[in-house]
Amino acid sequence: MWRLFVHRILAAIPTLIGVSILSFALIRMVPGDPVTMMLGERGGSPEAVAELRAALGLDRPLLEQYGLFISRALKGDLGQSIVARRPVWDEFKDRFPATVELTVVALLFGVIIGLPLGISAAAFRHTWWDRLVTGGVLIAYSLPIFWWGLLLILVFSIALGVTPVAGRIPMVFDVDARTGFMLIDAWWSGGFEVFWQSLRHLALPAIALGTIPLAAIVRMTRATLLEILREDFIRTARAKGAPEWRVVAVHGLANALIPIVTVIGLMGSTLLTGAILTETIFAWPGIGKWLVASVTARDYPVLQGGLLLICIIVMSVNLLVDMLYSWLNPLVRKSS
Amino acid sequence: MRAIIGLIVAAISIPSFAEKTFVYCSEASPSTFNPQLGTDGPTFNASSRMIYNRLVDFKPGTTEVVPSLAEKWKVSKDGKRYTFTLRTDVQFQSRGEFKPARNLNSEDVVFTFSRMLDPKHPFHKVNGGIYEYFTSMGLDQLIKSVKAIDAKTVEFELNRPESPFIANMGMDFASILSAEYANFLKGKGTPELLDLEPIGSGPFLWKSYAKDNQIRYEAHTNYFEGRAKLDKVVFAITPDASVRFQRLKAGECQFVAEPSPQDLKVMKDLKSVQVASSPGLNVGYLAMNVTKAPLDKKDVRLAIYHALNRAAYIDAIYLGQAQVAKGPLPPTMWGYNGSIADYAYDPTKAKELLKKAGYANGFDLELWTLPVSRPYNPSGKKMGELMQADLAKVGIRLKLVTYDWPTYLAKAREGQHQMLQIGWTGDNGDPDNFLNVLLGCEAVAGGSNYSRWCFKPFDSLVQKARVETNQAKRTKLYLQAQEIFHQEVPWVPLAHAVVFKAMAPQVAGYKLSPLGTEQFYLIDLK
Numbered sequence: 001m002w003r004l005f006v007h008r009i010l011a012a013i014p015t016l017i018g019v020s021i022l023s024f025a026l027i028r029m030v031p032g033d034p035v036t037m038m039l040g041e042r043g044g045s046p047e048a049v050a051e052l053r054a055a056l057g058l059d060r061p062l063l064e065q066y067g068l069f070i071s072r073a074l075k076g077d078l079g080q081s082i083v084a085r086r087p088v089w090d091e092f093k094d095r096f097p098a099t100v101e102l103t104v105v106a107l108l109f110g111v112i113i114g115l116p117l118g119i120s121a122a123a124f125r126h127t128w129w130d131r132l133v134t135g136g137v138l139i140a141y142s143l144p145i146f147w148w149g150l151l152l153i154l155v156f157s158i159a160l161g162v163t164p165v166a167g168r169i170p171m172v173f174d175v176d177a178r179t180g181f182m183l184i185d186a187w188w189s190g191g192f193e194v195f196w197q198s199l200r201h202l203a204l205p206a207i208a209l210g211t212i213p214l215a216a217i218v219r220m221t222r223a224t225l226l227e228i229l230r231e232d233f234i235r236t237a238r239a240k241g242a243p244e245w246r247v248v249a250v251h252g253l254a255n256a257l258i259p260i261v262t263v264i265g266l267m268g269s270t271l272l273t274g275a276i277l278t279e280t281i282f283a284w285p286g287i288g289k290w291l292v293a294s295v296t297a298r299d300y301p302v303l304q305g306g307l308l309l310i311c312i313i314v315m316s317v318n319l320l321v322d323m324l325y326s327w328l329n330p331l332v333r334k335s336s
Numbered sequence: 337m338r339a340i341i342g343l344i345v346a347a348i349s350i351p352s353f354a355e356k357t358f359v360y361c362s363e364a365s366p367s368t369f370n371p372q373l374g375t376d377g378p379t380f381n382a383s384s385r386m387i388y389n390r391l392v393d394f395k396p397g398t399t400e401v402v403p404s405l406a407e408k409w410k411v412s413k414d415g416k417r418y419t420f421t422l423r424t425d426v427q428f429q430s431r432g433e434f435k436p437a438r439n440l441n442s443e444d445v446v447f448t449f450s451r452m453l454d455p456k457h458p459f460h461k462v463n464g465g466i467y468e469y470f471t472s473m474g475l476d477q478l479i480k481s482v483k484a485i486d487a488k489t490v491e492f493e494l495n496r497p498e499s500p501f502i503a504n505m506g507m508d509f510a511s512i513l514s515a516e517y518a519n520f521l522k523g524k525g526t527p528e529l530l531d532l533e534p535i536g537s538g539p540f541l542w543k544s545y546a547k548d549n550q551i552r553y554e555a556h557t558n559y560f561e562g563r564a565k566l567d568k569v570v571f572a573i574t575p576d577a578s579v580r581f582q583r584l585k586a587g588e589c590q591f592v593a594e595p596s597p598q599d600l601k602v603m604k605d606l607k608s609v610q611v612a613s614s615p616g617l618n619v620g621y622l623a624m625n626v627t628k629a630p631l632d633k634k635d636v637r638l639a640i641y642h643a644l645n646r647a648a649y650i651d652a653i654y655l656g657q658a659q660v661a662k663g664p665l666p667p668t669m670w671g672y673n674g675s676i677a678d679y680a681y682d683p684t685k686a687k688e689l690l691k692k693a694g695y696a697n698g699f700d701l702e703l704w705t706l707p708v709s710r711p712y713n714p715s716g717k718k719m720g721e722l723m724q725a726d727l728a729k730v731g732i733r734l735k736l737v738t739y740d741w742p743t744y745l746a747k748a749r750e751g752q753h754q755m756l757q758i759g760w761t762g763d764n765g766d767p768d769n770f771l772n773v774l775l776g777c778e779a780v781a782g783g784s785n786y787s788r789w790c791f792k793p794f795d796s797l798v799q800k801a802r803v804e805t806n807q808a809k810r811t812k813l814y815l816q817a818q819e820i821f822h823q824e825v826p827w828v829p830l831a832h833a834v835v836f837k838a839m840a841p842q843v844a845g846y847k848l849s850p851l852g853t854e855q856f857y858l859i860d861l862k
Contacts (some may be wrong), residue, residue, distance in 0.1 A: 030742070030743060031742070031743040032744075032745060033746070034739075035468075036470040036742050036746045037741075037742050039373050039468060039745075039783075040745070041745070041758060041784065042773070043374075043783030043784030043785075044468075044471065044580065044782055045781060045782045046781055048471045048472055048476075049658070050473070051471065052471065055464070073585040080464070082464070084368070085367070085368055085373065085463040095547055098549075150579075157586055158582060158585065158586065161586075164588060165588055166574055166588070167549070167550075167574070167583075169587070170588075171572055172590075174543075174544070174552060177546050228610070240443070281579055282579070283549075283575060283576070283579065285547055285548030285549040285573070290548065293364070295738075296742065
């Protein structure tokens with residue numbers, strides 16, 4: 001397992017170099033730079049534009065700019081956001097907990113609802129229940145998030161009035177952001193009452209974001225279980241008189257978990273980086289929204305640094321999943 | 337949720353017992369809390385008129401310049417020296433360890449402008465050293481020096497006379513900072529906080545900012561114009577327009593930024609929403625690049641003007657919330673020439689003009705459609721399709737092209753287009769801010785003259801008006817300039833859009849500013 005770990009860390013280096021070059025070059029290949037966006041419709045005299053570009057260091061040769069970016073990044077300095085005028089790392093740090101919080105709760109929602117649905121669909125295969133679940137999952141999988149999110153708001157917040165429309169906490173509470181995780185901060189500053197409010201705010205975005213992983217988990221669980229339930233050792237388990245629930249939940253599920261964990265892991269890293277629409281609809285202050293705004297503003301340092309950070313996170317999550325996988329599966333453990 | 341709304345409603349309905357908290361659903365995060373460093377609406381809304389004041393201000397709801405931190409000012413005969421006399425009763429806010437020891441004086445004004453002007457100023461480089469608005473308006477080239485004559489007198493010396501200067505002093509980037517606070521922060525080794533944890537003299541004290549989430553303010557108790565009626569203001573950052581509308585309906589905010597025109601009809605019918613509107617200080621137009629054939633021919637430009645059924649766009653694109661423009665200036669601005677007769681929608685006339693210009697069989701032409709929704713044009717693509725249909729009737733085959741917004745701007749500034757949709761919202765209520773910025777010869781190189789139309793007779797009138805200090809004489813010059821614009825047709829002016837705001841019914845005292853930046857000081861909750 002340690003060999004796997006070291007191997008993967010070494011393999012990450014060329015990937016990171018590639019990502020750094022791509023994120024540096026791609027954003028510079030499209031027309032328009034940060035100065036263009038600052039000036040808007042207004043424009044500015046060529047001298048003023050040149051002056052602004054020089055102040056941002058954009059007048060230097062590209063190779064020099066890239067070299068500077070890499071040498072600073074190696075020292076842990078990702079540069080400064082042009083829009084916010086703060087270090088990219090600080091900007092990232094302020095937003096990442098919100099994204100993690102949303103992702104974790106959305107995944108939990110997917111797993112808690114998805115696993116039992118998938119298991120039951122497999123256990124009662126080809127019944128009306130199975131058809132209902134697989135049909136529902138197909139719809140859930142194809143819902144566009146911006147539409148689904150708004151529909152959830154219209155139903156739960158406007159028609160029923162049971163959840164808030166958007167945000168993380170009612171504006172009457174002034175919650176001190178100690179950790180950046182609102183659930184924790186809310187508990188800290190106001191106990192259960194405020195925690196409950198922040199949970200209510202989290203509900204709709206987590207459902208909206210968790211719907212696709214939920215669908216993926218149901219499908220994966222059902223398909224894998226069905227395959228496993230046809231294996232010889234299941235027949236043996238049944239033959240020795242194990243009750244059906246035990247056959248499915250213990251013998252079956254334990255063996256089906258490996259691909260399911262992989263799906264959850266993959267979904268986790270996608271959600272961490274891809275919650276852009278959900279974050280926009282529910283006014284959730286995470287990193288997806290931040291990066292999209294930075295593309296429009298042509299905030300080069302944020303895009304370079306932010307993408308590098310995200311790349312590191314995705315690779316770490318994948319590594320974690322692989323290690324979990326080898327822990328779950330003795331065969332992989334031995335071969336590595 | 338019901339309980340919370342109940343709480344809020346209860347809080348605002350018993351003013352003597354509870355705090356008045358006003359929640360504003362804003363559209364985007366501010367980039368900083370110092371308007372010197374910003375160019376965007378969200379930054380100005382969160383800083384300029386909340387936290388700070390300027391030497392002069394615009395009377396709420398108008399573009400009229402009125403005294404603010406300066407109680408009066410004098411302009412020298414040659415128009416190059418402006419002497420401001422400051423009020424002596426203006427207190428800065430205090431927060432945490434910072435307690436101001438003195439009132440506002442000339443040191444603060446000199447500090448504010450020297451920071452932007454002088455590259456050697458200790459605060460010039462703090463937080464980037466880029467003052468793009470100030471620089472792009474050419475003020476770094478215009479202002480020669482800023483001097484304190486005594487504690488309450490400040491003198492600005494200009495390199496040349498420029499009449500819009502006084503209105504410029506009311507613009508967001510001219511907000512006055514506290515030199516005392518800057519020194520306090522420098523002493524603590526955290527000068528960068530000057531723009532991130534601001535102190536100003538304005539009606540609200542900045543309390544906290546949770547990134548992309550919320551900004552909190554409290555009333556500044558010693559505000560020189562009197563304490564605000566609101567106790568707390570919260571900006572709830574909500575990027576999606578339809579979600580902002582839902583939050584307003586659910587009582588999660590009392591005021592929303594940038595309501596979408598599609599929602600307007602529904603909003604007007606709702607009892608729980610109050611809509612305010614006012615003619616905007618803007619213009620949406622079709623810029624025709626006069627350096628590219630066949631648009632270099634006046635007859636061709638005029639033919640396009642006649643061929644477009646602009647009245648139809650008002651209903652289809654602006655949903656009726658605009659009026660047809662017939663020139664570059666909005667009718668609410670002084671110097672507007674109302675006596676000019678607009679060119680009528682007349683496809684037959686257009687065809688004749690094209691024939692006269694030697695294009696009896698029409699020609700191919702490229703139109704760039706606006707890729708973003710702007711107040712002066714909510715839907716560029718849809719408008720482009722209407723234009724395509726209109727121009728097809730006279731034989732002009734229009735190809736619609738568009739790019740993402742930064743690309744669009746960058747290419748347009750280099751003059752790569754034939755025709756493009758663009759527009760403008762005024763900065764300071766001065767006609768120079770339209771006629772010179774959008775049509776002056778200097779603006780061709782600067783990029784904001786999107787027709788690349790440098791016409792000496794027009795330009796000399798505008799430049800003359802720029803240095804003239806007598807407003808009656810300036811008005812006359814601008815009226816003439818608009819006649820020339822009308823004869824030469826560098827644009828097809830399209831529309832002046834109505835600006836509207838949506839708020840909860842209990843919001844009282846709000847004044848819609850034609851200049852865009854929000855002001856919440858006058859608001860009360862009933």
